Amino acid sequence: MEATKQTKMTKEDLHLSWKDKLNIIRDNRYFLMLFPIVMLAVMILIFGVATAGRFFKLSVMKGILSQAIIIGTCATGVAFIYSNGNLDISIGAVLGLAATLGVKAYNVTQSVVVMILATVAVALGLMAFNCTMSVVCNIKTINVAIVVTQIYGAISTLLIGGSGKIDLDMSVAAMLEDGGFRYVAFFGYFIFCVVIYHFTRVGRELRFLGGNENCAAQTGISNSRATYISFLMTGVGVGLAAVFSVINVSAVSVETGSGLGMDVMLATVLGGMSIFGGSRSNAYAGLLGALTVAALNKGLLMVGVSSAFIQGIRGVIFLLLVWMNSERQNLLPSRVQVLFPTAKLYIGCLAPLNTHEKQIQRRKHHEKEQTVPVRAFADAGWRHADRLRQLRFLHCSFHRRLYRQ
Numbered sequence: 497m498e499a500t501k502q503t504k505m506t507k508e509d510l511h512l513s514w515k516d517k518l519n520i521i522r523d524n525r526y527f528l529m530l531f532p533i534v535m536l537a538v539m540i541l542i543f544g545v546a547t548a549g550r551f552f553k554l555s556v557m558k559g560i561l562s563q564a565i566i567i568g569t570c571a572t573g574v575a576f577i578y579s580n581g582n583l584d585i586s587i588g589a590v591l592g593l594a595a596t597l598g599v600k601a602y603n604v605t606q607s608v609v610v611m612i613l614a615t616v617a618v619a620l621g622l623m624a625f626n627c628t629m630s631v632v633c634n635i636k637t638i639n640v641a642i643v644v645t646q647i648y649g650a651i652s653t654l655l656i657g658g659s660g661k662i663d664l665d666m667s668v669a670a671m672l673e674d675g676g677f678r679y680v681a682f683f684g685y686f687i688f689c690v691v692i693y694h695f696t697r698v699g700r701e702l703r704f705l706g707g708n709e710n711c712a713a714q715t716g717i718s719n720s721r722a723t724y725i726s727f728l729m730t731g732v733g734v735g736l737a738a739v740f741s742v743i744n745v746s747a748v749s750v751e752t753g754s755g756l757g758m759d760v761m762l763a764t765v766l767g768g769m770s771i772f773g774g775s776r777s778n779a780y781a782g783l784l785g786a787l788t789v790a791a792l793n794k795g796l797l798m799v800g801v802s803s804a805f806i807q808g809i810r811g812v813i814f815l816l817l818v819w820m821n822s823e824r825q826n827l828l829p830s831r832v833q834v835l836f837p838t839a840k841l842y843i844g845c846l847a848p849l850n851t852h853e854k855q856i857q858r859r860k861h862h863e864k865e866q867t868v869p870v871r872a873f874a875d876a877g878w879r880h881a882d883r884l885r886q887l888r889f890l891h892c893s894f895h896r897r898l899y900r901q
Contacts (some may be wrong), residue, residue: 532768540791562740567756567760568785569685569686572686574730574782575693578771578777579706585758588755591619591741593622593648594734595748596652598611624727631724652752656750669743690780699779738753758811759810763782767781
């Protein structure tokens with residue numbers, strides 16, 4: 497009788513709690529593919545109504561696009577760092593120092609080509625220095641970034657001097673703007689990053705390292721080599737973004753690049769990518785996220801929100817999105833799902849609820865009906881551990897053959 501009472505399931509056991517349902521929806525790949533698009537559309541609609549249509553003016557849209565290109569260029573490059581399981585918040589400081597030295601190089605040589613090459617070269621050198629400090633000194637990249645952010649900011653302030661900014665000839669900025677340099681360079685860099693990240697061995701190694709560093713090391717993949725590649729790819733993007741920033745305002749100031757690190761991280765997670773890396777990371781997440789961040793910043797300013805309060809709003813959104821991406825490295829949308837979204841998107845978001853609920857019901861019923869002796873349970877545990885070791889060996893052997901082809 498007692499056994500019968502223990503195996504009898506209550507009505508509460510047959511249903512998932514609201515927290516379990518929320519976690520299932522949060523972990524669904526279709527939901528996180530649809531969420532950034534819906535959020536951008538809702539945000540544009542809200543700001544359009546709040547500003548009585550002023551948000552849809554052509555000048556406002558051009559300003560949003562210009563800011564989104566700067567953020568998107570950095571976010572596309574930073575995806576290489578994040579996919580490897582590293583973090584770097586010194587992007588803004590690197591951009592500011594690279595832009596400062598690039599403008600100074602133009603003032604000395606009066607050559608636009610020298611300015612562009614110098615800006616990109618400085619950004620590459622600074623990102624390579626960050627990576628070297630992390631790899632050689634065995635320091636986490638986030639710790640290195642915190643220190644060098646202060647150093648690069650101080651150097652930029654000293655180079656700019658007491659005036660607070662260095663002007664660039666407006667004819668140069670107009671020439672680059674009218675020639676479409678910003679759009680050509682951005683889309684060229686974006687396509688290059690997508691190809692390298694998703695269709696080459698380098699990209700596979702980066703995602704493999706971010707998903708399972710120990711197993712990747714056993715297959716012979718060099719973590720230091722992959723880290724250098726990821727930082728150098730980011731350096732090119734930050735250098736181009738520095739040139740775009742100078743073109744926007746025809747000058748560089750001590751405020752250039754400030755707050756950009758937070759915008760890049762927010763754009764990355766808004767685009768559906770986890771900042772913790774993994775095999776499902778992608779290089780195109782920052783493009784949609786950059787549009788959302790730029791629209792958010794511009795809309796809040798037009799509504800009349802103070803800059804300090806905007807920082808707080810972005811911080812809250814960032815924490816929420818990090819929570820949504822914290823335990824779903826293997827559930828991010830694949831390339832096929834992003835390029836060819838199915839018509840059953842709504843069903844795909846809600847269908848796992850019933851399936852998962854049935855699995856939990858069967859598991860609870862099975863656990864209440866069976867009583868396993870302690871010795872049998874221990875023996876099963878040892879057999880399971882042996883099987884895991886065998887599977888891990890086979891898994892590493894497979895990837896060793898795959899990545900050495």
